Amino acid sequence: MELLLEPFGYQYMVKAIWVSALVGGVCAFLSCYLMLKGWSLMGDALAHAIVPGVALAYLLKVPYAAGAFFSGLLAALAMALVRVRTQLREDAVIGIVFTTFFAVGLLIVSINPTSVNVQSIVLGNILGISDEDVIQVAIIAFVSLTILLLRWKDLMLVFFDENQARAVGLSPTRLKILFFVLLSACTVAALQTVGACLVIAMVVTPGATAYLLTDRFGRLIAIAVAMGVTTSAVGAYASYFLDGSTGGLIVVFQTALFLLAFLFAPKHGRLGARRAARVGGAA
Amino acid sequence: MNREAAEIRPGQVPTPSIVISGVTVRYANGVTAVNDASFALGPGTICALVGVNGSGKSTIFKTLMGFLKPAQGLVSIAGMEVRAALKRGLVAYVPQAEEVDWTFPVLVDDVVMMGRYGHMGFMRLPRKADREAAEQALERVNMLEFRRRQIGELSGGQRKRVFLARALAQGGQVILLDEPFTGVDVKTEDQIVGLMRELRAEGRLMLVSTHNLGSIPDFCDQVVIVNKTVLAAGPTESTFTQDNLQKAFGGALRHFRLEGASLHADADERRVTVITDDERPLVFYGDRDHEKPAAGRKDGQP
């Protein structure tokens, strides 16, 4: 028992747990939208596209989050622009833009070798997060969560049916930009917890899991956020004992939940579907 | 953002109308889909929009929805610019089936409620009036029993009716329907047409694109015939003629002409012309256009 409570005795662990939970929650919220549009890889792309921003920020001695945010946003807008102007498919557009950004980032880092610890970007370093970074991440997450809670229905309508959004007087373009701004900001926040390689899981898996469990968007968000918060907190907590990477553990827990849903979800899961077919056949 | 829409009171609903004058619409790839098109429609109207595939019907809808900006010409809805009319929730749109993501996790109820967003506050929390409007709309299209279904779990005709219910719940005075009868059986088609007649009696304006030429004289009082521009527009009796259709469709129509001997063995030299673009054939008796054309029925009733 004492052993189980041990992590809470260390400030850095407590910090890691609640910051991870917060970030996990917002990313899960965003995942509900991304997954439905087939934009899931966007989160991955953004996480890599952020590297040049971070490198430049170190170079110019401006806050690291600001640089990351602007290069993420730039990448998102570049993807949107290429998508609209050409008939290229999403995956190609995302691939081109994010590798370009990542390459520029590596170039900057290689010219100024001491400026950035690339490994902490790629793998995340929540256990060693500085108080300044905690404040940055917390502000990003709280602001994003508030905006999402206020506007989730409008965003849902834009993602479901742009014409109807227009017919009720909304501006789809403005709302989409809002969404990508939030996504860029949250990707920056997620980088700190799980690192660039695993951001993709944070912005895909919770939404995908919830999709198997419900047919209503409101519940989809609730389930995804609950899952994001829990897995992230538990992941951070467990990393104390396993001495493993926090990001890795969080994603492993998320994947485990996804597998459970995949097998046992009442309607869309494998076993559930089979049972329904049997019941339907017998009736 | 939607204050104006929320503030429309029943007494202030503007008279619906559509005026398109000298409108040219070009796509980003340089294709001019509609060139110098003009027509005008007033309240209490069901207007058919007909033309071959690629003649610009959907383009006209997109222009009315503010999705495409005309390169030239003016578009006005209820005497306002498109944007202003949209902001006031005056225009309701029933999409073509292909435009909808049927796997999206929303129930029938949720979709109909989307029509009410313009009436709700900033956070889109439905009030009693919104729930009632949604329920009534579902009732009117006979879909109340399906309200808890995910939208993909419906048949083609049921899906159409859900989106029609959304337009009703919105209370749009101008309703745009892009091919509402495609893949719909005769019973549902008659139901939709019945509903449209009711809406016309309420003074609303509906613009319907359809390939079912045969049913147009049944329920449309106006017709706009397009092929990259407006070829003819006006009341059905004077506009929906063999000549005009020939111009618009040319060889694209199946055209049967049964004359003299093959029709009947008497001296009556009138002939029957059957024109069919899609499912319900259009039948002309004789070669005089002003004789009221009779619509053929898919189910074989005269």
Ligand SMILES: Nc1ncnc2c1ncn2[C@@H]1O[C@H](COP(=O)(O)OP(=O)(O)OP(=O)(O)O)[C@@H](O)[C@H]1O
């Ligand atoms: N997004 C687009 N970009 C470029 N050209 C387009 C686009 N959409 C349509 N067009 C072109 O504009 C013309 C009009 O198309 P539109 O979709 O308005 O036809 P339609 O009358 O609705 O046809 P259908 O009966 O097949 O629905 C066509 O020649 C088409 O190729």
Ligand SMILES: [Mg+2]
């Ligand atoms: Mg069309």
